[in-house]
Amino acid sequence: MxxxxxxxxxxxxxxxxxxxxxxxxxxxxxxxxxxxxxxxxxxxxxxxxxxxxxxxxxxxxxxxxxxxxxxxxxxxxxxxxxxxxxxxxxxVIEAGARTAINTTKNRKIGVIGTKATIKSGKYEEEIRHYRIDVEIFQKACPLFVPAVEEGILSGKLVNQIIKTYLDDFKEKIDTLILGCTHYPLLKDAINKLYPDIEIVDPAxxxxxxxxxxxxxxxxxxxxxxxxxxxxxxxxxxxxxxxxxxxxxxxxxxxxxxxxx
Amino acid sequence: MxxxxxxxxxxxxxxxxxxxxxxxxxxxxxxxxxxxxxxxxxxxxxxxxxxxxxxxxxxxxxxxxxxxxxxxxxxxxxxxxxxxxxxxxxxVIEAGARTAINTTKNRKIGVIGTKATIKSGKYEEEIRHYRIDVEIFQKACPLFVPAVEEGILSGKLVNQIIKTYLDDFKEKIDTLILGCTHYPLLKDAINKLYPDIEIVDPAxxxxxxxxxxxxxxxxxxxxxxxxxxxxxxxxxxxxxxxxxxxxxxxxxxxxxxxxx
Structure with a gap:
């Protein structure tokens, strides 16, 4: 077994x-x-x-x-x-969606992932299984994976990359799903830039x-x-x-x- | 034919x-x-x-x-x-090496490319076929390809990415080989940051x-x-x-x- x-x-x-x-x-x-x-x-x-x-x-x-x-x-x-x-x-998506629903207070959830994941709309689908009255903000972050694989996890460059993708979200969401298994390595950097956002790692x-x-x-x-x-x-x-x-x-x- | x-x-x-x-x-x-x-x-x-x-x-x-x-x-x-x-x-490498040799005045040439290209040492080998007395500075730039594929060709983020990899080179080389077929799309951005460096596109x-x-x-x-x-x-x-x-x-x- x-x-x-x-x-x-x-x-x-x-x-x-x-x-x-x-x-x-x-x-x-x-x-x-x-x-x-x-x-x-x-x-x-x-x-x-x-x-x-x-x-x-x-x-x-x-x-x-x-x-x-x-x-x-x-x-x-x-x-x-x-x-x-x-x-x-x-x-990994169902667990991530469920955790986000249990985490959010303002019912505004961000989802980030690869282009294919975001385009599929699967996170949105799973989140709405649990609750209809949520606002979902999605974004593909194609530079996150190469940055992580390069070991660029803190510093000026990774902050610039993160801000390019996530600055739009900061006034909106209170919960962010890391919808790619590379992204947990950026958790600390994201958390420092946006300390008010709860980060959900579906793992x-x-x-x-x-x-x-x-x-x-x-x-x-x-x-x-x-x-x-x-x-x-x-x-x-x-x-x-x-x-x-x-x-x-x-x-x-x-x-x-x-x-x- | x-x-x-x-x-x-x-x-x-x-x-x-x-x-x-x-x-x-x-x-x-x-x-x-x-x-x-x-x-x-x-x-x-x-x-x-x-x-x-x-x-x-x-x-x-x-x-x-x-x-x-x-x-x-x-x-x-x-x-x-x-x-x-x-x-x-x-x-594409032989032509790039030859062009760089014909371009450099201080005989200090930079080569950028993927990790595999740089690790192979092929540019260095080809450049030294033409001339032994050159200094060669090589660097893999793994974030360039995803940046280009994202259409991030100008602005703050791409400048930060370019500087992360190339600031080391700026006091050294007078000629830079774009050793990856994606990189010509970053030629303008590189040129603006380092106007004194001649850029060689092997194409x-x-x-x-x-x-x-x-x-x-x-x-x-x-x-x-x-x-x-x-x-x-x-x-x-x-x-x-x-x-x-x-x-x-x-x-x-x-x-x-x-x-x-």
């Missing part, structure tokens, strides 16, 4: 970190599709195709549940994956949702107390290890290169 | 534009590998594999010469492509080199006076058309989606 977690690349490690906290004794396989990263500006059709290939790979490893630890793949492919595969598959709630589902489906095994996560990438093992530590806050010992 | 031009995506259109100027009456096939863009942080092995697939596709279309209109693919795969395929194949010289080679090999046909370029992409036809105009400075009417 084990859990498969995937992302277009490295960002999903922010979700993996939270899953490890609530489910420390489960076997986990993580796949980062680093050969084809980023997904954020690609078409729905392509992202569905890539996601299917990844889920098939993880199922061959014997996983019993899948976490789509990527907002873009959740937004564009989760519905289709659920239709095709029988194991529980959860994404924590996603991990708790996963635990609930596995419990309900009797898929929790608790049988791998010292098991390390098994990591697979489709390109660039060394880069994954090197940057991964920034996201995971622990060392990645071993990564296997695969071709999809 | 026709010419194949390829890039990881859209940047190669800056090279195509120059080729069209010097060879307006040749048939041209352009392929942008938009499903797998960007190449700039991927491994050599992967980029060679992708480039081979693309050259095979273009050869099936009947092209007699290939232009690798991508600095990263030139840096990492040109040598291997030339060993495998028999048609003339030219990249023009590459196009002239191509003409010379085709002449020498008797491959010039001059038989397609009103032929439009045939465009192929591996994802996102609409985005390619929309952003393409910024690079090509003319409309792209028709794009065909292919899978490699």
């Amino acid at each position: 084990s859990i498969g977690v995937f992302d277009s690349g490295i960002g999903g490690l922010t979700v993996l970190k939270e899953i490890r906290k609530v489910l420390p004794n489960e076997r986990i396989y993580y796949l980062g599709d680093t050969a084809r990263v980023p997904y954020g500006e690609k078409t729905k059709e392509l992202i569905i195709g890539y996601s299917k290939e990844i889920v098939e790979f993880l199922l061959e490893k014997g996983v019993n549940a899948i976490v789509v630890a990527c907002n873009t793949a959740t937004a564009l492919a989760l519905k289709e994956l659920k239709e095709i595969f029988k194991v529980p598959i959860i994404g 924590k709630e996603t991990a708790l949702d996963l635990k609930d589902i596995l419990k309900k489906e009797k898929l929790l095994k608790n049988d791998a107390p010292n098991e390390k996560v098994k990591y697979y990438v489709t390109d660039g093992k060394e880069k994954f290890k090197k940057i991964g530590i920034m996201f995971l806050e622990e060392n990645i010992q071993k990564v296997e290169l695969i071709r999809l | 026709s010419i194949g031009v390829f890039d990881s995506g859209i940047g190669g259109l800056t090279v195509l534009k120059e080729i069209r100027k010097v060879l307006p009456n040749e048939r041209i096939y352009y392929l942008g590998d938009t499903a797998r863009v960007p190449y700039g942080e991927k491994t050599k092995e992967l980029i060679i594999g992708y480039s081979k697939e693309i050259v095979e596709f273009l050869l099936e279309k009947g092209v007699n010469a290939i232009v690798v209109a991508c600095n990263t693919a030139t840096a990492l795969a040109l040598k291997e492509l030339k060993e495998i395929f028999k048609v003339p194949i030219i990249g 023009k010289e590459t196009a002239l080199d191509l003409k010379d080679i085709l002449k020498k090999e008797k491959l010039l046909k001059n038989d397609a006076p009103n032929e439009k370029v045939k465009y192929y992409v591996t994802d996102g036809k609409e985005k390619f058309k929309k952003i393409g105009i910024m690079f090509l400075e003319e409309n792209i009417q028709k794009v065909e989606l292919i899978r490699l």
Whole structure:
């Protein structure tokens, strides 16, 4: 019994970190599709195709549940994956939407993410499942991912980037959803610029949702107390290890290169 | 008789534009590998594999010469492509190096490009073919490509990005090679910040080199006076058309989606 977690690349490690906290004794396989990263500006059709290939790979490893630890793949492919595969598959958007609803006081919520995530309107859809009377302000922030991958997390440049995208929001929203798994690394910088805005990172709630589902489906095994996560990438093992530590806050010992 | 031009995506259109100027009456096939863009942080092995697939596709279309209109693919795969395929194949780096040598007065040359291009050391190698006694300053500028694709070509943010990477250079070099086909769109912004630095865009010289080679090999046909370029992409036809105009400075009417 084990859990498969995937992302277009490295960002999903922010979700993996939270899953490890609530489910420390489960076997986990993580796949980062680093050969084809980023997904954020690609078409729905392509992202569905890539996601299917990844889920098939993880199922061959014997996983019993899948976490789509990527907002873009959740937004564009989760519905289709659920239709095709029988194991529980959860994404990051529902948890993020729910947390935002529980956080906001003025019912004005900001959502930031990749172009594909924002264009999909999935966060808006999920938020309105919980409440109709909210105002939602959405914006794609395409420079955030390259800034994070460069390790540009504080200082003049990242502040200028953040302000370019978010200054519009500051008088409006009281809650901001980080709708991309890279963005939690900018949380401190955003918080300093806009201390009155509550920042929602969907990773924590996603991990708790996963635990609930596995419990309900009797898929929790608790049988791998010292098991390390098994990591697979489709390109660039060394880069994954090197940057991964920034996201995971622990060392990645071993990564296997695969071709999809 | 026709010419194949390829890039990881859209940047190669800056090279195509120059080729069209010097060879307006040749048939041209352009392929942008938009499903797998960007190449700039991927491994050599992967980029060679992708480039081979693309050259095979273009050869099936009947092209007699290939232009690798991508600095990263030139840096990492040109040598291997030339060993495998028999048609003339030219990249963008040699022309850029030669132009820089002919431009510099203080023999201090800056080279900027993607991480993979800079790491390859190919510009340095080519520059030193021409002259040993030059100082070469190299830097990867990973935020330039996303800034350009966002259309952030002037203003406070792009100035901050440019200064972050290039302020180190300003007292040193008199010549700067734009070692990535996206960067010509930042030429004006760079020029305003550093008016004393001569900027070299390898595209023009590459196009002239191509003409010379085709002449020498008797491959010039001059038989397609009103032929439009045939465009192929591996994802996102609409985005390619929309952003393409910024690079090509003319409309792209028709794009065909292919899978490699």
